[in-house]
Amino acid sequence: MNSYFNSTLFRKTLAGASGLFLVVFLIGHLVGNLQLFIPGDAGQKQFNEYALFMTTNPAVKLLSIITYTCIILHILTTIILVRQSSKARDVQYLHKSGNANSTWASKNMAILGTLVLVFIVIHLRSFWYEMHFGAIGLDSWGNKDLHTVTVTAFKELWYVLFYVCSMGVLGVHLKHGVESVFQTLGVKTRRYFSLIHNTAFGFALIIPTAFACIPIYIYVTQL
Amino acid sequence: MDTLKLELKIWRQDSPKDKGEFKTYKVDGLNTHMSFLEMLDVLNEQLIESDSEPVAFDHDCREGICGMCSMVINGRPHGPLKGTTTCQLHMRHFNDGDTITIEPWRANSFPVIKDLVVDRSSFDRIIQAGGYISVNTGSAPDGNAMPIGKEVAEEAFDAAACIGCGACVAACKNASASLFVAAKVSQLALLPQGQAERDDRVVNMVSKMDQEGFGHCTNTGACEAECPKEISVEYIRKLNWEYHRSNIKG
Numbered sequence: 001m002n003s004y005f006n007s008t009l010f011r012k013t014l015a016g017a018s019g020l021f022l023v024v025f026l027i028g029h030l031v032g033n034l035q036l037f038i039p040g041d042a043g044q045k046q047f048n049e050y051a052l053f054m055t056t057n058p059a060v061k062l063l064s065i066i067t068y069t070c071i072i073l074h075i076l077t078t079i080i081l082v083r084q085s086s087k088a089r090d091v092q093y094l095h096k097s098g099n100a101n102s103t104w105a106s107k108n109m110a111i112l113g114t115l116v117l118v119f120i121v122i123h124l125r126s127f128w129y130e131m132h133f134g135a136i137g138l139d140s141w142g143n144k145d146l147h148t149v150t151v152t153a154f155k156e157l158w159y160v161l162f163y164v165c166s167m168g169v170l171g172v173h174l175k176h177g178v179e180s181v182f183q184t185l186g187v188k189t190r191r192y193f194s195l196i197h198n199t200a201f202g203f204a205l206i207i208p209t210a211f212a213c214i215p216i217y218i219y220v221t222q223l
Numbered sequence: 224m225d226t227l228k229l230e231l232k233i234w235r236q237d238s239p240k241d242k243g244e245f246k247t248y249k250v251d252g253l254n255t256h257m258s259f260l261e262m263l264d265v266l267n268e269q270l271i272e273s274d275s276e277p278v279a280f281d282h283d284c285r286e287g288i289c290g291m292c293s294m295v296i297n298g299r300p301h302g303p304l305k306g307t308t309t310c311q312l313h314m315r316h317f318n319d320g321d322t323i324t325i326e327p328w329r330a331n332s333f334p335v336i337k338d339l340v341v342d343r344s345s346f347d348r349i350i351q352a353g354g355y356i357s358v359n360t361g362s363a364p365d366g367n368a369m370p371i372g373k374e375v376a377e378e379a380f381d382a383a384a385c386i387g388c389g390a391c392v393a394a395c396k397n398a399s400a401s402l403f404v405a406a407k408v409s410q411l412a413l414l415p416q417g418q419a420e421r422d423d424r425v426v427n428m429v430s431k432m433d434q435e436g437f438g439h440c441t442n443t444g445a446c447e448a449e450c451p452k453e454i455s456v457e458y459i460r461k462l463n464w465e466y467h468r469s470n471i472k473g
């Protein structure tokens with residue numbers, strides 16, 4: 001059992017399982033964000049009530065602790081794996097084979113993940129930090145007005161572009177990641193191969209695209 | 224008949240400790256029906272005639288079954304042709320005037336012995352850790368006394384096609400030995416003869432693979448694309464499953 005926990009395969013499984021949880025988290029997060037499409041006062045009221053619920057409900061609190069744990073676990077395990085494997089080949093090839101034998105995404109997960117991390121930090125600073133510690137105003141119903149913070153942030157073109165590009169990066173990370181995790185867990189059998197392959201691809205395409213539509217919508221409606 | 228003139232950029236290294244460097248050679252009048260190894264034989268005769276040290280490279284069967292002929296040709300282990308070892312690769316797949324870069328397998332677990340020859344005994348040690356079955360010696364048992372389903376037999380046989388060449392390691396960005404280990408573990412896990420050591424085997428072989436310094440599997444699929452026996456990454460899926468299963472069972 002001790003050899004299990006020390007094995008690269010177990011670390012990889014932890015990286016995959018935490019990544020899979022984050023994938024589930026993304027679905028929930030997206031559903032919440034879609035409320036930003038509701039126009040006018042009704043939209044503002046609903047979104048701010050939702051934000052209040054998300055920061056106070058004990059079940060959500062527990063879920064958020066699990067989410068943060070998974071982010072940390074995913075980052076730690078992947079850093080350990082990548083560092084360890086970088087020691088497996090000291091002398092590099094002179095002639096590189098490019099993408100002759102594998103996809104670009106699969107070979108650049110660490111760069112993609114690091115960019116996602118940069119996004120996460122800036123994203124948390126913009127919204128999570130404001131909601132918890134910022135000098136945030138109240139809406140007409142007396143709730144913290146995260147809606148206005150969001151709408152104001154997406155008035156800036158550069159911020160919208162940064163958000164949209166980050167979602168592109170996330171999509172490429174997920175294109176390899178979501179399919180890969182089922183291989184790591186050992187469940188991507190021939191029988192489920194196409195199901196997993198297609199679902200993973202669809203997921204990697206749809207979720208980031210849907211996320212990216214929100215700032216674009218907010219930006220365009222404020223022009 | 225078509226002949227080829229080539230420029231070869233080959234890794235030369237005198238000994239494991241030597242730093243090594245690329246040297247460029249020209250060969251002319253090559254028959255396109257030659258295998259890649261025969262082309263190197265021509266170069267070596269040329270070198271011997273000019274009192275230079277011939278290029279050391281591994282080879283044995285020259286018919287795609289021993290797995291010795293390891294070299295990375297223009298960035299691809301065993302060259303550009305799918306499902307082919309270097310000895311089975313013919314010069315007609317190259318063009319007149321080409322420059323071809325030839326490098327040894329690059330992995331710390333496969334140290335270079337000389338030029339293109341690497342030491343693959345780390346694979347032997349992984350096999351020693353669990354790639355065997357216990358059977359009573361004596362007269363061979365009746366083949367029909369142990370029924371094995373056709374699908375299972377075929378799946379095991381496809382895994383058994385692995386010739387232990389190490390191209391999977393050479394191709395992998397992490398120098399991971401997962402495909403090799405997966406083939407060996409799966410082959411035995413699928414068959415009734417392999418059941419006695421099934422759980423210990425996968426645990427011991429995986430931990431030996433880690434100890435030998437091979438990297439982890441990122442599921443890039445480069446190994447499958449370069450494997451001369453076209454071993455599928457489905458076996459890595461199976462290896463992962465076997466590994467989790469054995470450890471969770473305890």
Ligand code: HEM
Pocket residue numbers: 012013015016017019020022023026074075078079081082109110111112113114116117173174176177178180181182184185440441442
């Ligand atoms: C929402 C955020 C993220 C999600 C949903 C996610 C998801 C995943 C998934 C599902 C995998 C596949 C694991 C496997 O093959 O078993 C993966 C791999 C990986 N992730 Fe992430 N990830 C996220 C953020 C990050 C961040 C912030 C980093 C780095 C700082 C990162 C670095 C990596 C690396 C390096 C791999 C490849 C590991 C390997 O070589 O096998 N990821 N990710």
Ligand code: SF4
Pocket residue numbers: 384385386387388389390391392402403406446449450451452453454
């Ligand atoms: S899995 Fe394929 S590439 Fe790897 S050692 Fe076996 S035959 Fe060679």
Ligand code: FES
Pocket residue numbers: 281282283284285286287288289290291292308309310311
């Ligand atoms: S020399 Fe035996 S496989 Fe190529």
